[in-house]
Amino acid sequence: MTDKLFYTVIITSLLIAIVIIFFVVSIIRYNKRYIQLQKERIQAQIMIQEQERKRIANDLHDSLGPLLSTVKLYMHSIVINNDADKEALNKASGYIDEAISNLREISYNLIPSSLVRNNLIVAVKEYISRLTNRNLLNIKFDVADDILISKKIELHLFRIIQEIVHNTIKHSGAATLKLTIAGQPGLLFLISEDDGRGFNLTEVRQASEGLGLKSIENRCEIINGTFKIVTTVNAGCKIIIRVPNL
């Protein structure tokens, strides 16, 4: 009787243990699938966003740009003797120049042509020189000459850099931003360091204010990267991003 009781209890306990283990394993399995699904959703959203940006940039560049240039050409072909009319025409021509320049800027921000035609390094250098011309921020860009960056991650890295620069200008009050791209076998590091006012990372995350941070996080996830933010109030901000570069 004791044996029967013992074995029955053992087998029943074993079955219940299997049920509990199955429950835990099943939760982990579904959680993994769910994370993968979320990742695919974000990836699809970002890809759609990029395609739409590209389409708008092409439309602006190919149809609106030439149209404005043609308008300017026709305006210059008008023969005017009246000084007042001439001045008005010159003003209009100036506004058209400004419109063309703004259009190029918008088109560039949507999708930088240098990134499509050349590579990330050239695109980032061009982007920095554009910003430096406007005296918004002193940006130092440091990159090894022999570094090779996979085409698959270039656009995402460029967007991350854009986001970092945008956040630094908008929120940090920094005078200098240092950007570094460094490579290791199979890996690529993007390091940004500013001398701004810094922030409390936990508070920003809890208050769901960090939309820019979220965007960086999403981009990192897509390219299987990870990132670390080191910041405290009044001590600047350092972001280290590590991505596989195959």
Next chain:
Amino acid sequence: MENITNFISSQSILIPIFIGIIRYKGLYKTYNPFFILLILGLIAEIISFMFINIYRHGNAPVIKIYSLVECCIILYQLYLWKSTVKYKYLFYFLTATCAAFWVIEVLVFGNLNTFSPYFRVFYAFIIVLLSINQINAMMFYHNDILLKNPKFVISLGFIIFFLYQIIYEASFYIGYNKSVVANKIIIGFGYINLFTNLIYAIAIFLITQNNKDGYNSFLSDNKKQRS
């Protein structure tokens, strides 16, 4: 007296059946196996009662046949819900395995007139695992409130009932007169039965409630969806 008390507590199955009959028009076709299971459960209880109290015969044949039918219907129900028994062949495999187990236990090694716990433990174990899988899948993929979802509620009922069934069968195997704990577990089965029947009643109510969400009047195959 104890038999009559057990019979009355087992008749709590009438609560979900009544709700289902009253609101039958609102029952989705996908829940038909579950509703049929409840009706078969009631029939099995009545026949068991008659076997014991009128014919003075054990109810082992009723329990054994009902166990096989219950197992197949629940597997089919879980298959219809898709997320648990994802693939057709897995459903066939599980059903065939359970049926083979029943045949070997009842017809090869035993007979219909004596109780044996193995098949009842085996299929209870399978159903608990599948129901856990169903619940976990819903936890991650459903955006609505889970407690208002009939699939979730029914799966919860299955887990509670069949997990207890495993312990109950083990206690029965030991013998109610051999251990005080086993005896208490056997008595407790009636209360668990009552509790799960109340859960099923809520589930049936939710099934028919969900059908009033307004979408159905705009679905062209609405009539086909109902039994």
